[in-house]
Every structure is written in structure tokens, then in C-alpha cells.
Amino acid sequence: MNYETVIGLEVHLQLNTVTKVFCGCSTKFGQKPNSQTCPVCLGLPGSLPVLNETAFLFGIKVALALNCGIQSLIKFDRKNYYYPDLPKNYQISQYDMPLAYNGFVDIPANLTGLPKRIRILRVHLEEDAGKLIHPEREGHSLVDLNRTGIPLLEIVTEPDMNSPQEAYDYLTRLKSILEYLKVSDCDMEKGSLRCDANISIRPSGESKLGTKIELKNMNTFKGVKSSLEYEVKRQATVIDGGEKLFQETRLWDADKMITLSMRSKEEATDYRYFPEPDLVPFSVDKAFIEKIRQRLPELPEAKIRRFMKDYGLSEYDSNVLAGQSEIAEYFERCAQVYENRKAIANWITGDIMAYLKTQGASPADLGVSPESLAALLKMIDKGAISGKMAKEILSEAIETKMAPEKIIADKGLSQISDSGKLEEIVMQVISKNERSVKDYRSGKKNALGYLVGQIMKETKGAANPEIVNRILEKALEARQ
Numbered sequence: 001m002n003y004e005t006v007i008g009l010e011v012h013l014q015l016n017t018v019t020k021v022f023c024g025c026s027t028k029f030g031q032k033p034n035s036q037t038c039p040v041c042l043g044l045p046g047s048l049p050v051l052n053e054t055a056f057l058f059g060i061k062v063a064l065a066l067n068c069g070i071q072s073l074i075k076f077d078r079k080n081y082y083y084p085d086l087p088k089n090y091q092i093s094q095y096d097m098p099l100a101y102n103g104f105v106d107i108p109a110n111l112t113g114l115p116k117r118i119r120i121l122r123v124h125l126e127e128d129a130g131k132l133i134h135p136e137r138e139g140h141s142l143v144d145l146n147r148t149g150i151p152l153l154e155i156v157t158e159p160d161m162n163s164p165q166e167a168y169d170y171l172t173r174l175k176s177i178l179e180y181l182k183v184s185d186c187d188m189e190k191g192s193l194r195c196d197a198n199i200s201i202r203p204s205g206e207s208k209l210g211t212k213i214e215l216k217n218m219n220t221f222k223g224v225k226s227s228l229e230y231e232v233k234r235q236a237t238v239i240d241g242g243e244k245l246f247q248e249t250r251l252w253d254a255d256k257m258i259t260l261s262m263r264s265k266e267e268a269t270d271y272r273y274f275p276e277p278d279l280v281p282f283s284v285d286k287a288f289i290e291k292i293r294q295r296l297p298e299l300p301e302a303k304i305r306r307f308m309k310d311y312g313l314s315e316y317d318s319n320v321l322a323g324q325s326e327i328a329e330y331f332e333r334c335a336q337v338y339e340n341r342k343a344i345a346n347w348i349t350g351d352i353m354a355y356l357k358t359q360g361a362s363p364a365d366l367g368v369s370p371e372s373l374a375a376l377l378k379m380i381d382k383g384a385i386s387g388k389m390a391k392e393i394l395s396e397a398i399e400t401k402m403a404p405e406k407i408i409a410d411k412g413l414s415q416i417s418d419s420g421k422l423e424e425i426v427m428q429v430i431s432k433n434e435r436s437v438k439d440y441r442s443g444k445k446n447a448l449g450y451l452v453g454q455i456m457k458e459t460k461g462a463a464n465p466e467i468v469n470r471i472l473e474k475a476l477e478a479r480q
């Protein structure tokens, strides 16, 4: 049978505020366990939470960037449950009146083949729980409460995605927007961006939704995509085999590339939500919201359109460059001092991004400034170095953190464009390779490539290929 896939995603984003959402404890990552706690985040009797203004501001920023409506009255609720990583036995969250609602994120056509609007159901602010550590082969678990009370933004979509690829593209665009806003480091490995997925399948044409399966434990966007791909196949096999799916939560095992049943979810958990009595609801001034809206940075979609218009770049290049705010900035700084924007785009989307990806580095770690890259490209244009040499110089500059200009000067690297000198070498190669010369003259034009190769070898790749070709062809024609 043919099935249609229905996917909704829930993202938990740690906001990068300096202090926690309801107390003054530091949010710094990787500190000694339980060293960043106080009576408020430990939930000791008599302590009172105070809302972190920056966390609230970041929440509004995200909500506006995701095209959401903002709640006019901000109210927090208690979500009650018992768990060792939750000392208060409740989490301060937002229930019936989320911070923001009814937004959307557009996935560009360039990524999926078709443009698509993914609706955002709600965005709400809450506090993170602590962390449980289960040391292997030891008969105990450990509790670290440094994470308790770190501000979290929960971003929930409508079930609008119809393939694992669309889910991947949504996450990519969402992350890009969040990085532009600088509200989180969006690092999935550190857990500052976490994603759960809901997936069901139904026979094509059927309007009723199928049985919803919740997926957890995906640590990368690729993991999200792979787990969804696995689930599409698994669920179809179950239904095709005449069996029934039941609502459950499954965990992704990234090593085995399978999902495993964690718990069945026959009824929704009753969290006994009620309004948080220690935080007074407050209304938000419309003028305040508009002020934040006006101060939003240029977001990926607008930047992509501007790159296409201002720099004449393709939609594909613009998407790749504007996808990451730091890359976009690097490109623009380079574009300010060098006219050939397509060449800049090629170098950044090629060699530079490949390097950053393998190293997990950012442009700031590159050691090659946008101005240095522009200088290198200008030297190619002048014929002072070849494209091949420029690639080598760039990779050496990245490795040694030395300015490309200095590498060229130190090594005396420069392309041989002196026709007199090149003519001499061409003549030598011609006299040493009679066979190829004869081949060329008898019409085997590809013999030329071999001869050019010999000249390049002779000059260790430093000969200007255009001049070599011109001299060589002239010499071969003349001596007939």
C-alpha cells in the first residue's frame, strides 16, 4: 500500500543567557556538578522565582522571527511530575497561554525542490531540568543540578512535514534563524538544541491521522532524518503485515540505526497544570514588542534574496552562504574588497566550508581573513599565481595560521609569466618529446595536453598555463 507520512517536531532550545531563568545562578557549561545551584533552582521552601528579563526578551525575539503572534498576558504554570532530576517536583512552564502562537517557517524551494510553509503551533518559555548520569557498570546514578533552571524555549510545529527530508530542512532553516538571533549556541552535542519528533503514516488519500509514535534521543539533524526514515519503513511493514501500531515513545539508537520501544503511551500523562502562584502574570506593551521587532537582525530569507539581487549569485549559492550567519558575514566582508562575487562564493562554498565542516570550526578559527582571501583571488586574476597554487597557499595558511601574503613572500612563490623564460622551457620540452610532437602534428590534438603537463612538471606547477598554451601552440604550428 502507498502511505503518506505526517511529521511534527518539537525543539527545546537552551537560551544563552548569563544566568538562569528564575534565579541568579550561572548557566556556564561544563562546570563542577552541583556548583551552580541556589535555594531557588533547588526548590527549597520559602524561595521565590524572579523572571530573567533577557530570557523573556530572547523568547520574544524568536517568536517574532518565527512570525508568531505574541500573548498579551504572560502567565506561567506549574507542570507537576516526580523525577530525580527535578528537585521541586514541578517545572515552571507555560500551559494554556504560551508566550507565542501561530507562526511559520518557510523552507526554501532550493532545499526540498518545492517551497513549503511549516506552521508553528506554539513557542513557550520554561525551565530546564537537571541531568542524570548513569556510570557504566556501577550500581548507582548521579544527579547534577547545574542545568536545573536554565531557560528553555520550546518550539512546536503543526504536523506539516511529509517526509524526513522536509523535517531535516525545517530544522536546518530553524537553526539558521536562531543563530542569526544569537539567542543560543544551538549545539546539539552539548544539548542546547534538542529535538523530538512525532511521526505517523496513513494510507494515501486518507484524512484521519494514523497512530502517532514519538521519537526521542536524536543527537544530530542527520539522526533525526535517519530515525524518521527508519520509522516510515517500520510502520509500513507493521501495517502491511496486518498488525496494529500502538501509541508509544521510541528511542533512536544511532549505532544500530534503529528505533527501540521505550514506553507505551496509552493515556496522556496528567501533569495537573495550574497557574504558578509565585510569578504574577503581566501584560506586554505593544510598543515594546514593536521595538524588539525593529531591532531584529536581517534574517536568512531576506539575506538570501539580497545576495541574489546585490551580488548576482544563484539561489543555491545564496542559500549556502546565508545559511550560517558567520559565513554570510565572511562573504560580505570579502565582497566589499573584491568584485568577482561568484569567485568568492566558489572558494567559500568549496575549499573553505569543506575545511570548516571537517574541523567543526567557525570562520573565526580560520586564520585567513576575508581580506586575505580577496588578496589571494586578486593575485590569481593578475596571473601572479595559478588557481592551483592559490588552493595550496590557502590550505597552508589555514593550517599554519600564517597570512597567505606572507607565505607567498617567504617561499618566493609566484607564477612564471615571463614569456622569455617560458619559451625556453617549451623548446626544451618539445625537443625531448619528439613522439608527442609528431602525434600532435599528425592530428592527434590531445598530445598537447601531455606536453603542457611536461612543462608544468618542469616548472613545478608554477608556469602560467595560458601563456604556456599560447607559446606551445605557436611553436608546434610554426615548425611544420
Ligand SMILES: [Zn+2]
Pocket: 020, 023, 024, 025, 036, 037, 038, 039, 040, 041, 042, 149
Ligand atoms: Zn539558582
